Amino acid sequence: MSMIREVKDESKREILKRISAHSHIRGLGLDDKGEPIQVADGFVGQVEARKSAGIIVKMIRDGRLAGRAVLLIGPPGSGKTALAIAIARELGEDTPFVMLNGAELYSAEVKKTEILMRAIRRAIGIRFREIRRVYEGVVKEIKFALAPHPFNPYTKIPRSAKITLATKDDERMLEVDQSIAIQLMQLNIRKGDLISIDADSGEVFKLGRVKGIEKAKYYDVETYRVLEEMPKGKIFKEKEIVRTITLHDLDEAYAAQRKAAIMSFIGIGSEEKELDPEIRKAVDEQVRKILSEGKVTLVPGVLFIDDVHMLDVESFSFLTRVMESEFSPIIIMATNRGITKVRGTDVESPHGIPLDLLDRLLIIPVRPYTQEEMKEIIMIRADEEGIKLSKDAIEALVKIAGERSLRYSIQLMHPAKVIAERKERDEVRAEDIEEAAKLFIDVMQSIEFAKKWEGKLIKQ
Ligand SMILES: Nc1ncnc2c1ncn2[C@@H]1O[C@H](COP(=O)(O)OP(=O)(O)OP(=O)(O)O)[C@@H](O)[C@H]1O
Numbered sequence: 001m002s003m004i005r006e007v008k009d010e011s012k013r014e015i016l017k018r019i020s021a022h023s024h025i026r027g028l029g030l031d032d033k034g035e036p037i038q039v040a041d042g043f044v045g046q047v048e049a050r051k052s053a054g055i056i057v058k059m060i061r062d063g064r065l066a067g068r069a070v071l072l073i074g075p076p077g078s079g080k081t082a083l084a085i086a087i088a089r090e091l092g093e094d095t096p097f098v099m100l101n102g103a104e105l106y107s108a109e110v111k112k113t114e115i116l117m118r119a120i121r122r123a124i125g126i127r128f129r130e131i132r133r134v135y136e137g138v139v140k141e142i143k144f145a146l147a148p149h150p151f152n153p154y155t156k157i158p159r160s161a162k163i164t165l166a167t168k169d170d171e172r173m174l175e176v177d178q179s180i181a182i183q184l185m186q187l188n189i190r191k192g193d194l195i196s197i198d199a200d201s202g203e204v205f206k207l208g209r210v211k212g213i214e215k216a217k218y219y220d221v222e223t224y225r226v227l228e229e230m231p232k233g234k235i236f237k238e239k240e241i242v243r244t245i246t247l248h249d250l251d252e253a254y255a256a257q258r259k260a261a262i263m264s265f266i267g268i269g270s271e272e273k274e275l276d277p278e279i280r281k282a283v284d285e286q287v288r289k290i291l292s293e294g295k296v297t298l299v300p301g302v303l304f305i306d307d308v309h310m311l312d313v314e315s316f317s318f319l320t321r322v323m324e325s326e327f328s329p330i331i332i333m334a335t336n337r338g339i340t341k342v343r344g345t346d347v348e349s350p351h352g353i354p355l356d357l358l359d360r361l362l363i364i365p366v367r368p369y370t371q372e373e374m375k376e377i378i379m380i381r382a383d384e385e386g387i388k389l390s391k392d393a394i395e396a397l398v399k400i401a402g403e404r405s406l407r408y409s410i411q412l413m414h415p416a417k418v419i420a421e422r423k424e425r426d427e428v429r430a431e432d433i434e435e436a437a438k439l440f441i442d443v444m445q446s447i448e449f450a451k452k453w454e455g456k457l458i459k460q
């Protein structure tokens with residue numbers, strides 16, 4: 001029996017895609033003793049904070065941090081969000097990571113505590129092993145039968161497919177239905193791909209590619225495992241798979257089940273804005289049972305709350321209670337505020353966080369950068385975005401980063417590139433940066449601007 005990890009945590013993948021400003025951050029850049037390398041994994045400097053973050057990652061992996069919380073503090077643009085994202089990347093795909101901005105709590109539709117609760121449940125995983133029956137082999141032949149799209153006559157969609165799978169010892173031709181054919185097309189399955197089709201659910205997984213069966217096209221970026229030779233064994237077999245799902249997935253599945261039951265009973269459905277607490281209670285009870293039977297293991301993930309000073313006193317006390325409960329994720333918060341009022345009160349507190357919560361936090365300071373470090377970050381970012389900077393353009397950006405902020409300086413790169421392109425240059429020069437800085441102002445300047453024109457701007 002073979003074993004393979006197949007994790008489908010779409011939400012985490014979504015987060016890692018959404019944070020395009022940090023796409024150059026690939027991890028914490030630590031050596032095998034946990035010591036930060038000055039420039040590695042897209043990370044520059046910030047050595048102490050990275051070392052602390054590395055210790056946090058180790059504690060999370062060993063399950064020794066559940067129910068605790070971490071606070072990242074530092075001035076704007078010092079890399080707090082970048083650090084949290086690096087932690088997510090270090091944790092690997094099957095540790096849940098959920099990102100929430102303090103401002104997201106204030107939705108007109110859903111209660112603050114419900115938004116928090118949902119994020120918390122998405123940050124806790126349940127890992128289990130499952131024996132599945134699969135067809136697994138290397139694609140030798142693939143042919144689609146196409147049909148016109150039901151709504152759009154200009155496109156065609158697969159109606160079915162014939163696919164031949166092979167291993168060193170076995171070969172099988174399968175005729176598959178539309179749902180599998182569509183997946184094969186979406187995954188862009190070609191000759192030479194090693195795939196696995198779940199015999200019961202029909203889910204298709206791409207596992208790798210065999211070298212040399214069909215030449216890869218020049219634009220292919222191979223992100224899959226490359227196999228040196230054909231795999232052995234039967235095509236149709238049983239296989240052990242490790243999966244991680246979150247408590248939130250279970251809540252939703254349970255709620256959908258109950259809704260279906262109610263609907264068939266009274267014949268109407270209702271739009272639920274929040275989950276009935278009874279549902280979560282029932283799910284917790286089931287989970288506790290399978291945990292104690294040893295059928296599954298708990299994987300406490302990470303909930304990252306950025307701009308945590310946006311939380312109000314009610315949300316903070318809710319979080320404190322959650323931290324004490326048995327199913328609690330690791331909570332990492334970040335803020336750039338000093339002493340400020342706790343929202344919803346008249347009380348001032350460090351970082352706008354109530355004192356009883358502050359008391360239990362591990363606090364990591366994130367320091368401002370030196371000129372040299374900012375230069376390095378700017379160069380990495382330009383490289384990541386495919387922007388060519390002249391020497392004096394780099395100097396101009398470093399100067400702006402020092403006087404204004406690193407984030408602002410980085411944001412100017414793209415407009416400056418457009419300006420350079422209009423002058424038919426592919427290299428960005430200092431003059432383009434200066435022009436961009438005139439056209440797009442930073443926050444401090446925009447406040448001054450608003451003050452100056454107060455009378456003319458729209459009032460609330
Ligand atoms: N040490 C670093 N190495 C590489 N890139 C960095 C580093 N620190 C910050 N960056 C990059 O600089 C930009 C600004 O950093 P980031 O958004 O993480 O700052 P922040 O501390 O979260 O700021 P704020 O308080 O305004 O939210 C991002 O694109 C980030 O990826």
Ligand SMILES: [Mg+2]
Pocket residue numbers: 080081082306334
């Ligand atoms: Mg941030």
